[in-house]
Amino acid sequence: METEEPQPNAVLIGKDRAGKGWPTEKIEQALLEIIRDGMLETTEDFDVQSDLFNAGLDSMAIMQLLIFIEQRFSVALPAQEVNKANFHSVRSLAHLIGERSNPASHCG
Numbered sequence: 001m002e003t004e005e006p007q008p009n010a011v012l013i014g015k016d017r018a019g020k021g022w023p024t025e026k027i028e029q030a031l032l033e034i035i036r037d038g039m040l041e042t043t044e045d046f047d048v049q050s051d052l053f054n055a056g057l058d059s060m061a062i063m064q065l066l067i068f069i070e071q072r073f074s075v076a077l078p079a080q081e082v083n084k085a086n087f088h089s090v091r092s093l094a095h096l097i098g099e100r101s102n103p104a105s106h107c108g
Helices: 024-039 059-073 090-100
Strands: 012-015 021-023
Touching (some): 021 024, 024 090
Antiparallel strands (some): 012 021
16 A cells, blocks of 8 residues: 655644654544444544544444554554543544654653
């Protein structure tokens, strides 16, 4: 699978394995695709702001997402960040992935 080049005017968060920035929209789209591809039963109006828990997110689906995130974005989320606030929506999860993939944002 080829990695798409980021668009020049896109807001970048995260990095792919080659160190290129991931546009926020690409992270959200990748998450939406895996969720819609059978992880959860979603309706046509399910989008990046929809509540994942209302859509049926459970511990098994969270584990699938964690594996996907680690494989696709090379980001391992620490246990303390696996919480309802961070997994509330695709948008909140994409934001977390972006933060964790930027070493400067969580040094300390």
